[in-house]
Amino acid sequence: MNFKEYIRVVENFPEQGIRFKDISTLLKEGTVYKAAIDSLAEACKGKQVDIVVGPEARGFVVGAPLAYTLGCGFVPVRKPGKLPAATIQASYTLEYGKDALEIHEDAIQPGQKVVIADDLLATGGTISTTIQLIEKLGGQVVGVLFMIELSYLNGREKLANYDVHSLIQY
Ligand SMILES: O=P(O)(O)OC[C@H]1O[C@H](OP(=O)(O)OP(=O)(O)O)[C@H](O)[C@@H]1O
Numbered sequence: 001m002n003f004k005e006y007i008r009v010v011e012n013f014p015e016q017g018i019r020f021k022d023i024s025t026l027l028k029e030g031t032v033y034k035a036a037i038d039s040l041a042e043a044c045k046g047k048q049v050d051i052v053v054g055p056e057a058r059g060f061v062v063g064a065p066l067a068y069t070l071g072c073g074f075v076p077v078r079k080p081g082k083l084p085a086a087t088i089q090a091s092y093t094l095e096y097g098k099d100a101l102e103i104h105e106d107a108i109q110p111g112q113k114v115v116i117a118d119d120l121l122a123t124g125g126t127i128s129t130t131i132q133l134i135e136k137l138g139g140q141v142v143g144v145l146f147m148i149e150l151s152y153l154n155g156r157e158k159l160a161n162y163d164v165h166s167l168i169q170y
């Protein structure tokens, strides 16, 4: 399936000069959404994944259905102040703006095999920070999956030590 034709590119959102890749036009097509998740699940074959981690917010709409498909657990990584129990935190810089992320400190057990799923790889800040959080808890990152990769921002360089897979490239 040609997933790229279902992505809407919006110029100058949320800031001048940014070409925003909108996945909502893919998500609303049920068969395409399912095929995209199934294709990411295929990339997890043989990895014996225990947990899928998804960063807020768009990582939830990729990570949660992926976890359901694989029959494993889902762990949310969230922006500060949203998780109710004890957390650890790390901060990062984005293609636009700066933020921090948190994970529950009991969300991952040492040695568990973890796949990270998000809608899009831009600078790699979100995922590098997510990896830091997972590894601090003793999780083993066995794969990093995206619907979209912005190759021109070289985010993959930050993830050189990991098995990275994307469905659509710009
Ligand atoms: O590779 P990076 O430069 O870190 O950028 C990619 C991240 O940016 C977007 O999330 P955003 O922080 O805008 O949050 P949202 O999902 O809540 O919209 C996107 O969903 C990725 O998580």
Ligand SMILES: Nc1ncnc2[nH]cnc12
Pocket: 018, 019, 020, 021, 022, 094, 095, 096, 120, 122
């Ligand atoms: N260009 C972009 N489009 C959609 N989401 C993004 N997150 C960071 N950069 C983005």
